[in-house]
Each structure stands twice: as structure tokens, then as C-alpha cells.
Amino acid sequence: MADVPSQGVQEPFDLIRLSLSERVFVKLRGDRQLTGVLHAYDGHMNLIMSDVEETIMIVEPVEGAPEGEGIVRAVKRNLDMLFVRGDGVILVSPPSRT
Amino acid sequence: MSFFGFDTTLDRDKRNPGEGNHENIAVYTFGEDGYDALGDALDEGLDELNDETFGGSGDIGKDFDYAGQTGTAMEKLHVAAPEYPQPPIQVKLDHPSSLEALWAQASPQPNHKQHRVPSAGRHVEDSWGRADTSPMVAPAPVPNHAHKFDPFSSDAANFGQGYSPVLSPRPPVHHAQPRIRTLQEIEMEQLALAQQARLSSSVPSLSNSMSHLSMGGSESPSFGRYHHEPEYTRSPSMANQQYVPDELEQQLLLQAQQQQLLQLQQHLLQQRHVQQQQQLLQQQQQQLTAQAVAAAYFGGAPAKAILSHPDLMEHSLSMDPEQREAVMTEAMRKIMEAERMEEKRRRKAFKIAQMSKYNDIMTQSDKDFITRIQVSQLVTQDPYSEDFYAQVFSALRSRGDTGGVIKFGSSGGIGVGVLGHRGPGRRENAMQKMQAQVERIVNAAKNREKEKGNSAALQGALGRVSGRSYKAAPRQLLQVEPGSSPVLAHATANTKEDNKAHEAREGVARAAAQAEREALTGDPSAGEVVRQPPLTHRQVLVAIEALYDVMLKIEQLRRDQPEDEESQLFQRWNAAHEELIEKLWVDFKVMVPLETSDPHPFISLIAPIKGKRLLPRLLQAVSQPRRNLFFTLLVACFSQLDVVRDAPLLDIVEDTREKRDVEKQTEAFLVSVFPTVLGLVKHAPLRLISGMLGLLFDGGDLLNIARTKPGLALLTILLSRVVVLKEGSSNETEPPTPEELQQWQSIFEHLFLLLSNHLLSLFPSTRVTTSLPFGPGYYVQPPKGLDFADQPVWQFLAALALNASMTQQQALVTELREKVLENVTSANKGWTADETERQAKIANVNLFLHALGLDSSQIVL
């Protein structure tokens, strides 16, 4: 057990592979993010996840506030099993462990 | 390029204006907005070969009849000669017989052949039809006399042939006219017509008479459609046109539009022509002129030619300037309007025609053939490399009839072979098996008890109990004070004694555990164990993925297993297989010394769900002794398991993500790991069971373990296995020796002692209630479904009761009295609204009571 396996991670996709069947955080285009259990990915970053919580950030303009600023409102919804098309994926990471 | 005098070059790459139309550049740019730029898209180049393709002489076929005439025709137009040379090839087209043939093709009534009048009408309509798509329409405001336009518009004809509507070469056909009638002639005809019309107000007869006038032919009522256009029938040039079948077909398409126009005109005509003959004539002429002008443009005749045409000039001169102006405006307006409408329709029709030329090109079998080719390209040589999921998935779904690729032996509920039962279904399988076993042995015990009939001793402890045997003759039952339970008295009395015995029993347990541990490490004095920090989460993930790689390789190897077991190929295959399995076993770190880290690396490896899922697949690959080693390690480190450590989270009432994660982990453990354990325990000798329990004690945290679902399940199967062994009902192992039995007895007593007085805390329902804040907690309805969560506890208690001695049973009953009564009461007094919940409560209690030879129905409240 002294030989802690450090081999294996040679390219970015190997990193994602570590998160298979683990909970991951996915950032998507359009101010969306997902957390869910990763079950599949491919070279296009198409993903299949389960137990997904989607968060959409909606910026609501506030009067008097400068352009582009305002109250950020998060809309959440839950999805059981989800295919995510890869072209919308910005990043995939393990969730921050607290 | 210069084909029929049209410039075949596109606007953008115009290189040579071509002879004959140098003054007409404006023509090509007219109505740019109407030009749909299709020409740009359709630039196919190689226009310079047109001459080669269409030019020359000789009989090329009728599609190319117009070849060779282009230059001359254009020149003739420009001179505006009243007499047009008759192209030799086209003479035959002018012949009535060919006309007849054409009509026969175009019309459902072959007897129309002689009717040039209607054909003239069509002709105009045709020129309307193609007006706007012709890019060379120039807005020359010159009244023309309706003879110069090209009825066989290149585009109309091309249409049917799928050509580009723009600039496609086609010889002008107007020179096909044998003779041009003068305006005077036309006027005379119209005059005569009008006179005749005065006599007959019916339009058909009018037009019939017109046909007489222009043709001298017979009447044909079947021509109704084309009758209503007397003003067009005047045109001598139209009367002489030949028709190409394609064009006629095209014209049929145009009918609807034409009808509208005709109706308008007819209306006009009918209103006025009787009284205002002269006016009518003039108007007709104006209209005619307007049409003709438009038609001339569409036909591609250069404006100059139109202007210079003598007939036209004559007619123009015959009008005063105002009239002329009016005529021109009218003409232009109509041109524009029709252009727009036609533009739309045309484009649509063009597209349809473009596509429809492919209609039915392929038969259904052709399509099927293509589909097969496409599908065969999707199916690769090795379906597992490209289509693994779908292949295996369908194999699993239809297992049994496919002879599945993934069937791995029959190692009872292990490995991918049982994927089909994954999820809740399979979990139930394992749990149900256990449950069924407990129930079976409970029932066996109940029957034994019944035979012995000694259950009365316990009845008092539950309050008033009516035994079945007493039902016939009820009598006063014992009323036992809870405090004065004989069992408790017995327990306290024997405390001292117990302590001594306890130590002894602990010693036995320790010895048993030691034996197991030695088996695990292979060397009892393992000596220097290098203590290490536990694996980090990331290290675990990397290690698991590496293990999966090996696992998948093994499974792929099995798919490729050579048939012939004797061959050298098989030897090599076998060696590779063994090597991989060895690597898998080593990498799973089962043999790493126990004290290496906390949690043990192996326990860390099965912490993530994917680790738990991998475990049964690993165990299915290795030999039986190694499976036992795994079992030993698992039990020794049971308290280190994440599902045990995190179990308290499950007692939180509110739903948190952490709680859900632990639930998932627990389920994964019960689904993936537990069936394996169950399979191992099912064949374990008593000695092994004793050793396992001893290891559990050694871990120290027995109570905490027993408060978890996995722990409880483990204890339950161990205890029920012992019952089976003691009964001797399992025939595959030899009955336990007396020494083994004695060892077991002391270990069990140790277990009982550890758990007694904490039995209530084993119930999730109790824990949840007590974890609630005091006060409201007692009044708040406990969360639903707790009875189902309690079920494993009742099962365990039943197994415990079966192993217990009489005194131990009494102690059990005393401690659980409250819980039993609570359940029975709430079920019987209707405090529980839900019927399934009520039944669950009763079933739970009965499970336990049956083990004691009692039944909930015996309890009288």
C-alpha cells in the first residue's frame, strides 16, 4: 500500500474519469450549473448524470445599479437522470469537499 | 454564350455582351428585386460549351431544335422585320399534325387540336406565367402589338426540364410564325367579333365565333376554359404559336391565375361591349397592347426591336399621346403586379418541380438496401468496442434467451452476471433471502415451541396474554408488575457472576478473533506494521479506476476465451487471466496488515459507491479461500466502514444531501457487498461464525455496529446461520463439534450482554423519536416508513431470541415489552390510519413473538 497509485492521470479526461459515479459540479453556458452523480462522459464532454440539481443564475436589473449589475437570483430544479450535451459544458470538477 | 441572343453570362461575370444585344444591358438588370438570385447559386460554369452542346446542325432531337438559330434570330429581331424567317427544323412543328400531337398530349380532349384561338389564350397566359422570372424584362414603355413576345418562354419550357429559370438557352420561337397579321387585320376581326357578340350575349358563343373568325375551325364547347378571353384571341401572332408539351403542362398549372384575370376581363367585356362597341374595341386593344408589351419583354425581345416594329409603331401612332400614356401605365402596372405574384408562385413551383423530378427514383427495396448498408456501417466487427452499452444492455434485458455474453458462472448473485437484477430489485433479493431465512427458522422454532407448549412462562411478561390453548376456556391471567420481572431479578442477582463469566467469554471471543486475524495476515507476529495515513479520497479514486481497468480487461478476456482448453492458446490465455486476477487481488489491498491505517486501505477502497460495486466482481473472480479472507477483513474492520461511521446521519429527521448520500451508500453496500457476505455465511462452519463475532467484539464498537443497517444485517445472518447449523438442517457441512458449540455459547452470551439494555436503541424509530427535541418530540408524529426501517431490527431480535436461552428470552421480552405493546396497541386501536403501516407493525411484532412461540393476537389489551 506504500505504492499509492499516482499513475493513471495523464490527460484531462483521466481526471474526469476519477469522478465517475461520484458527485460532480458542472458549469454550463448560460449561467447554469449542475451538481449530480456522473455516470458517463465522452470526448465531446457529453455527460449522463443522475440525481441532478440544476441552478440557473438570473441577474435581475436593479434600478439605479450600473448596467449589468443587479440582484442575482438562483433558480433550482432537480432532475433524476439527465443527458447533457457537451457543447454547453464549460467545466467538470469534483464538488468542493467541505 | 450568345445562344438565342440572350446573354448567358451572369451579371457578375459578364465578359462578353454577345452580339445582338449590346444595347440591352438594361434588360438584364430590370426588376432586380424580382430576381431571386437563384442564378447566382446555379452558376455552373462551362457556358462556353453551350455552342458545342446546342450548336451545330443536324438532328439533335427535338429538345434542341432551336440550335443554331440564335444569332440570326436576334439579328432579325433587331431589324424588326415583319417577316420572320422560318427555321427549317421548326417547320414541322408548325404543321397541324404536330400541333395535333401536341394538343393530344397536353389536353384530355384531343379534339382541341384545331383550336388555335384557345391556344392563343393559353399563350398569353403562358407569357404571364413566366413573365417575372425572366431576368431580361425591360420596362420599355412602348406599346407593342402583341406579336413579338416569345410564348415559349425559355423558362417555362425549362421548367419541366428542371433547368435554371434564368438565362437558360432556348431559341426564341416567335420567328416560327409563318405570317404576321397586321393590326388592321386584328381590328377587323375584333370588330366583327363585337358585332357578333351584340347578337349573342353568351360568352361561349362569342368566343366560338371568334374561333371561327380566327381559325375557321369548328366549335368546341369543351374548350370552355379558354373561351372567356376574346381580346386575346385577336392576336394573330398568338394564333400561330406552336406548343411544347412541357409548356402546356406548365400552363395547366397556371390556370387558376388565368381564370381570375379572365373573369375580370370578361366582366368588363360583358358590361360594355354591346353598347359601346367602339370603346370596347379600343380598350381591348389597349389591354392587348399592354399584354403584348409585357409579353414581348418576357419573350426577351429587345426593347428596341419592339419599338421599331412597324405594327407596333403603327398602332402607337394611331393613339393619341394620352391614350398611349394610359396604355403604357396600365401595361406597366400589370406587368409589375403579375411579376410579383408570379414570382412567388414560380419559385415555389420551381422548387417542387426540382424536387419532384426525383420522385420515385428509388423503390422501397432500394431504400431498404441503403438502410442496410448504413446500418452495417454502424455495426462494427467488435460490437463491444463501439457499442458496448447497447450490446450488453440488451443482452442483460433479454437474459436467458440470448445465451448472454456476460454470464459468469453461477456464483450465486455475484458479479456482472446479475446486472439485470441491479437496483432496488436485487437489493430486495439479498435482503429478502435473509428475511426469508429468518422467517423460516422462526417458524421452525415456533413449531418446536408449540410442541413443547412451554411458552406460558413468557406470557406474563407481556401483560395479559391469552394463549391459544386457553381460548376455549378463558381464565384469569397473570398480571405481572413490570418492575418485578423475574428476569430482571435474575439478571441483577447474577451480576457478579456475570462479570466473571464475561471476562471468560471475552477471552474466548478474543481467541476466536485472533485465529481469524492470523488467517488474515498469515503471520500472527506480523511485527513491524508501518502505520500510514489513510488513503486520501483522490488516491482512492485513482486506485479504483486502476482496478476497474484490470477488471474490464479480465472481463474482456473472458469474452475472448479460447474454445479448446488443451491448446497452447488457452494456456496463454489462462496465464494472462490468472495474472490479471492476481493483480486485482493484490491491488485491492485485502492482505495489507490490519493496523496499517484507519480506515484500512481496503475499507477506503470500498468507500465510494463504485468501490462497493467493484467488490462483488472481484470476489467472483477469486478463489474461495480468498473470499473468506475478504470476509474476515471486512468483519474485522466493520466499524471503519463508511456506512457504519456515517450511519448516525440517517437518524436525522430532515432530509439533507449528506443523509441522502449515506442512504445511497448504505443501499449500495446492501446491494453489492451484502449478497456476497450472505453467500459466504451460508456455507460457513460454526467455528468461522464464532470467529467473526469475536472479531466484531474486538473492533469494540459492537453497539454502534448493531445500530446500523449493514451491521444488523450481518449479525442477523450470522445468528440465523448458527440456528441452522445447530438444527443440523444444513447437510453440506458436518455438524458442529461440542467444543465449537461451547465456544459459540460463550460468545453468544457475550454478545447478549453487550446488547442488553440497549435493545431499544437499535430501533430507528426509537432513535428518531429520542433525537427529536424533548417536548414536541413526543407528540410529533414520527416520520412515515419507520416501521419498515424497524423491520430488520425485529428480524435481528427474532434471530437473537432463537439463539437465546430461556432466561435470555425472558430478559428480551422484558426489555422489549414496551415496544411490543406500543406497536400492537397502535395497530389495533386504529391510531395508525395507514393499513399497510398497521400491517407492517403487526408483522414486525409477530416476527419477534413467533421466535418466542407467541403471537400478537394473544396479547389482550
Add this chain to the structure above:
Amino acid sequence: MLIFSVFKTLTDQEVTVELKNDLCIKGTLKSVDQFLNIRLDAIQVLDEARHPHMMAVKNCFIRGSVVRYVQLPTSAVDTQLLEDATRREAMNQNKR
């Protein structure tokens, strides 16, 4: 090919396709190709009030590139097998 392989097993299942323009279409998955173009039958548009023009549409072909999500029936997905398939594909990719 992995995802295509998965979708193939989902034919005749009820899925909900969410497009990048936020249109959600629920329907029976009839077929899919390697571009993940999707053909749906018996469709129903969620939030029909916002998309009245879709009301009469009963089946449709969706270009794969306009899809954002597809919600799948959980029971029809074998997650363990899916992960294995993903690992296999990753291994094959690494080999190349």
C-alpha cells in the same frame, strides 16, 4: 459512440428534450443517430402557453446540436453498465 449506444437502448422510452432555446419537448424517443439527432413521437410541449405554435405538432425531428438536455427515465438506465462502458471507451481512447 458511447452516448449513441445509450440512446439506442432508450428507444420507445419517454424522454424530455430541453432545447437551447428553453423549449421542453416530452415525447417517445423513436430513433436517434450518431449525431444525436432525435426523433420524437407523441410529443407534448411543456409550457404550451409560451409556444402555441407547437400545439399542433405531434412528432418532430430534433437536430442534435440544438439540444441542451435530455431527461431520461432513470429505470431505463443501467448506471453501473454505463460507467463500465465509459471506462472502456476511455481506455480505448487512451490506447489510440
